[in-house]
Amino acid sequence: MTARGGPGRPVGVAVVGCGTISNEYLRNLTSFPDLRVLFCADLDLERAKEQAAKYGVPEAGTAAQALRRPDVELVVNLTIPAAHAGVTSAALAAGKSVWTEKPLALDTATGQRLLAEADRAGLRLGCAPDTVLGAGLQTAWRLMTEGVIGAPQTALTLMQNPGPERWHHDPEFLFQRGAGPLFDIGPYYLSVLAMIFGPAERVAAAGHRSRDTRVIARGPRAGTVFPVEVPTHVSALIEYAQGPVATLVLSFESPLPRHGFVEITGTEATLALPDPNRFDGEIRLRPTGTDEWQVLPTAGAADGRGLGVLDMARGMRGGGRPRASGELGLHVLETMEAIGRSVADGSFQPVRSAFSPPCALDPGWDPKARTLVSA
Ligand SMILES: NC(=O)c1ccc[n+]([C@@H]2O[C@H](COP(=O)([O-])OP(=O)(O)OC[C@H]3O[C@@H](n4cnc5c(N)ncnc54)[C@H](O)[C@@H]3O)[C@@H](O)[C@H]2O)c1
Numbered sequence: 273m274t275a276r277g278g279p280g281r282p283v284g285v286a287v288v289g290c291g292t293i294s295n296e297y298l299r300n301l302t303s304f305p306d307l308r309v310l311f312c313a314d315l316d317l318e319r320a321k322e323q324a325a326k327y328g329v330p331e332a333g334t335a336a337q338a339l340r341r342p343d344v345e346l347v348v349n350l351t352i353p354a355a356h357a358g359v360t361s362a363a364l365a366a367g368k369s370v371w372t373e374k375p376l377a378l379d380t381a382t383g384q385r386l387l388a389e390a391d392r393a394g395l396r397l398g399c400a401p402d403t404v405l406g407a408g409l410q411t412a413w414r415l416m417t418e419g420v421i422g423a424p425q426t427a428l429t430l431m432q433n434p435g436p437e438r439w440h441h442d443p444e445f446l447f448q449r450g451a452g453p454l455f456d457i458g459p460y461y462l463s464v465l466a467m468i469f470g471p472a473e474r475v476a477a478a479g480h481r482s483r484d485t486r487v488i489a490r491g492p493r494a495g496t497v498f499p500v501e502v503p504t505h506v507s508a509l510i511e512y513a514q515g516p517v518a519t520l521v522l523s524f525e526s527p528l529p530r531h532g533f534v535e536i537t538g539t540e541a542t543l544a545l546p547d548p549n550r551f552d553g554e555i556r557l558r559p560t561g562t563d564e565w566q567v568l569p570t571a572g573a574a575d576g577r578g579l580g581v582l583d584m585a586r587g588m589r590g591g592g593r594p595r596a597s598g599e600l601g602l603h604v605l606e607t608m609e610a611i612g613r614s615v616a617d618g619s620f621q622p623v624r625s626a627f628s629p630p631c632a633l634d635p636g637w638d639p640k641a642r643t644l645v646s647a
Pocket residue numbers: 288289290291292293294313314315316319335350351352353355359373374375442456
């Protein structure tokens with residue numbers, strides 16, 4: 273076992289949770305020269321070993337074994353939402369910085385505790401989605417800060433499909449507390465809105481659940497019936513502290529799939545953004561008084577999931593904070609929790625947390641560059 277990396281060395285990474293999304297992460301993380309993926313961990317040891325073998329990761333085992341390694345500096349938490357806080361907290365206690373999949377935790381109070389634990393230990397905590405670092409959303413954000421739509425005022429956003437039990441092999445968690453369309457897909461839309469408009473101030477919402485059970489459609493467990501514990505359609509209104517308002521519709525109830533509808537309207541134009549669940553995609557501009565969309569070019573990295581881990585790892589060596597930060601993850605979590613309360617009782621609900629706005633990535637930021645030197 274090698275010693276913990278020095279200031280200029282690649283950052284040692286362990287992936288905890290080797291399920292569906294670990295494929296995209298492991299493919300990318302093992303291709304970034306500034307990272308060394310050293311360990312794959314899962315409750316299911318066979319699964320951890322398979323993923324390690326598939327992506328050339330030298331060792332596999334339990335999360336506890338990963339945390340005992342001195343050469344692991346950064347834990348990438350890809351477990352299911354109910355396990356996020358426990359895995360993150362254990363990693364922080366072992367002196368590791370953590371990148372966690374969304375949501376940061378199941379509730380705001382736990383999210384606040386995790387941020388405090390990271391702060392106390394002088395460690396970094398980053399939170400998905402890192403699609404906000406992709407070429408599409410970064411370009412759109414840059415264009416808006418340059419004033420291409422004037423002052424941003426309102427947003428109209430929509431994601432609807434029949435539900436992830438149609439493709440995910442173990443979809444139960446996607447219909448439990450910590451998921452549903454609000455907590456599973458909401459982070460993509462709410463993170464980009466927060467990046468553009470700043471912190472939310474209050475929300476109102478209505479929700480719906482058409483069925484109490486669903487059936488797994490694909491994979492070895494196809495035909496399994498499982499319970500639906502959360503609303504599967506949510507319509508929310510969000511007011512931002514700086515004045516803008518947004519409409520957000522998230523649904524696992526629609527036979528008609530529509531993804532990635534995000535239109536931001538400013539005083540002078542509307543900008544149609546790429547799908548916030550993707551790293552690239554088209555940006556279209558429609559200035560007031562014109563009747564055609566103009567397609568605008570995008571610039572930046574579009575490698576996929578893992579960009580946030582890399583940004584955080586480079587920050588660990590260079591002193592920077594993660595752009596897709598735990599602080600932003602906490603604000604998004606609080607916003608979702610407030611939307612959930614509004615669905616339950618019909619009232620407007622306040623959102624109180626704030627976050628420091630992340631600085632934009634340079635369009636030339638290159639994930640494949642070797643900025644940290646191997647020993
Ligand atoms: N599937 C996707 O397309 C997708 C996309 C983006 C983000 N995500 C997010 O990624 C996370 C994982 O999703 P998934 O689809 O890969 O789930 P999954 O069920 O396919 O995989 C989760 C894995 O985590 C393991 N695990 C659970 N608790 C653990 C613990 N305490 N310690 C170690 N391992 C543990 C499970 O054994 C399983 O192998 C979720 O937060 C989800 O929201 C998923």
